[in-house]
Amino acid sequence: MTDYSIIINFVYVLSATLFIFGLKLLSHPSTARKGNLLSALAMFVAVIVTLLDQQIISFELILVCFVIGSILGVIAARKVAMTSMPELVSLFNGIGGLASLAVAYATLVGGENLSVFIILVSFVALLIGAITFSGSIVAWAKLSERMIGRPIAFKGQIFANIALLLGILLSAVLICAQPEIATWHYLAIGLALLMGVMLVLPIGGADMPVVISLLNSYSGLAACAAGFALENNLLIVAGALVGASGIILTNIMCKAMNRSLMNVMTSGFQAVQSSDM
């Protein structure tokens, strides 16, 4: 451990504090914009200080990715019409989920002598990341009317979903037993992607904002799990903040729309309650 790790972790504590204040301010109309800027500042500081990490040996690739990513993000945020904001949030959320998926996958592929705990949390990050990604894409497609908006349900959906869950459990066992075999990784990613689609398909277009909020909460949890795999405190704190506040926000939104949270979360596992007016 070098001197830098102290500085990095100290700044992480500062960032976590700023994130908490940012979220607090963001939940009041008069201070919301300031709160957003505060949390952006926290993110900026955290990224800069992470680059100090002495284990990092090549910067070129990272900087190129920063630049391209920023340009794409700015273009997307500027160009989109005000009316299609929820779709864009959903799309960003899916992209974030995909990033968590990639981080978890890289940990599984790149690390040597991984402990069972690390493999397990990496698997959880992989799973939630993939579900967030495919679920958000379906939500985006439904909202932007690239896909039929009404709930899609078929006979035996419950059984298909239970089979899917069992398959995911099996892939977890296989990955823990033989972490170096790539086939199991593909199996887990494929099943998790399918799971995300299956979770969102039976939910109608009108309930999509609730679903996006829920998926947003999931992407926080994915970041949190990735934090466990990489032993990064700030990833855990920020991920848990987003995960927890996302669940609460989803609950509030559900109440406002007269739906129960459990009903939305488990819609793939029960007879669909139609909310057609």
Add this chain to the structure above:
Amino acid sequence: MTAIYLLFILMLAIFVGFELIRKVPATLHTPLMSGANAISGITVLGAISIAGKGYEEWATWLGAAAVLLATINVVGGYMVTDRMLAMFKKR
């Protein structure tokens, strides 16, 4: 033992997250969701440490892809949230 410390952090952070969002006016639902979404782009830190660590090639490329994707999420997320909130103020 590290895992236990990390679990402590997780538990406390979850409680803070629950407490923060108690009463939110309906107009702020979407901006709050968007703002929280930008924060979940914190994965970028993990991506940086993987992309730069000099892992084998495949893992490095995955890390770089993750940096790119997470940056889109962070930058785009904060800008979109700001755009939404800027609209509120005018009303």
